[in-house]
Amino acid sequence: MQSESGSRPALVVGLTGGIASGKTAVSNRFAALGVPVIDTDELAREVVAPGSDGLAAVRERFGAQVIDARGELDRRALRERIFKDETARRDLEAITHPRIRARVALRLGEVDAPYAIVVVPLLVEAGWADSYDRILVVDAEPSRQRQRLMARDDVDRAQADQALASQTQRERRLALADDVIVNDGTPEALDARVETLHQKYRHLAAMTD
Template identity: 60%
Template sequence: MSGSTSSHNGVGLRVGMTGGVASGKSTVSQAFARLGVPVIDTDDLAREVVAPGTEGLEAVRDAFGPEVITDDGQLDRRALRDRIFADPTARETLEAITHPRIEALMAQRLAALTTPYAIVVVPLMVEAGWQDHFDRILLVDASAADQKRRVMQRDQLSAPAARRMLENQANADQRRAIADDIIDNRHNHTALQSQIAALDRRYRDLAARRSSPPFVPTGPSE
């Protein structure tokens, strides 16, 4: 499931968190943050690596053309999303640009920490094949019905659109197959917080007894 461990920097244990769309990852990560745990969200890193003025954004422009850049120099995410949906190979092209840069930035952020453990949120863990970057994989699990209802409310989507979004991601069995720990987000707030508190204690105990190997990213191509 997750990688082996040896001496590392100031992070004793690297926990990769994943889960399907609208499974409750933000709620869980915020709860860990309130316990003093550093949280790195790869969705945030993905935006950083294509921010205006970055060579990542220039690489996207070179690959997809100026039509995916807005007049004020921002990435036009809707235009890029339309390209990806229209051309299956476009996603691979985009990931070849962004994934190494996200990995490199993730490694920098982890290296700057001194903490028993850190949470790294990777929504598409299975799809990206990043499970070996972490010491433990934490899955936030929710029912498909709850996910569909939440994403429809959150993104103002129709039922068919929400269903397609769920179908385009890894399924629950694939996520469970890589998970070391599972938070069951099918219950009430009290039950959720109890699971988080128990895992916090467990991770701190594990971190006290072991440390992680250095994560060496592939890095962006020149």
């Protein structure tokens, strides 16, 4: 992915995975190894922060009902608006996605490292796969995802299954993957898998540079 200034690391890896697969656990380990990590979830909040043109555009499209008393985006109200309305969801994406991508490009232009990780939870759904040099998918068995989701979000099995069903098919993600980390073991096993990929990416970046 090119930044607006035209500079970028030699290798940019898009990291994705299903809900509760362990994306944060993996990205935190890369960060601990000194790898720059750009989280698009954080950028998604920035582009609709109070006073931003993104929030103004959301208000213009969806009305004052999605702005709370503090002048911040009422995420729950917005989710209710777009949950069953495909047109509304696409309108929201048309507002936020270009702004998020622009911020990713700017952040990549500031990176001084052989490679960087960009965490994009909905990379496949958003159609952003072609923006990255490699796609890393964090994968887990659905039963394990369900257990983690129930524990993390304090929801019952039916709610967890609904959340899992709302995401793209696991097979579709894996079909786009250049690399896969199966997050099904101990923290130490995950450490080792991340370290192996870290060395691989350093090597690939050196060959590209």
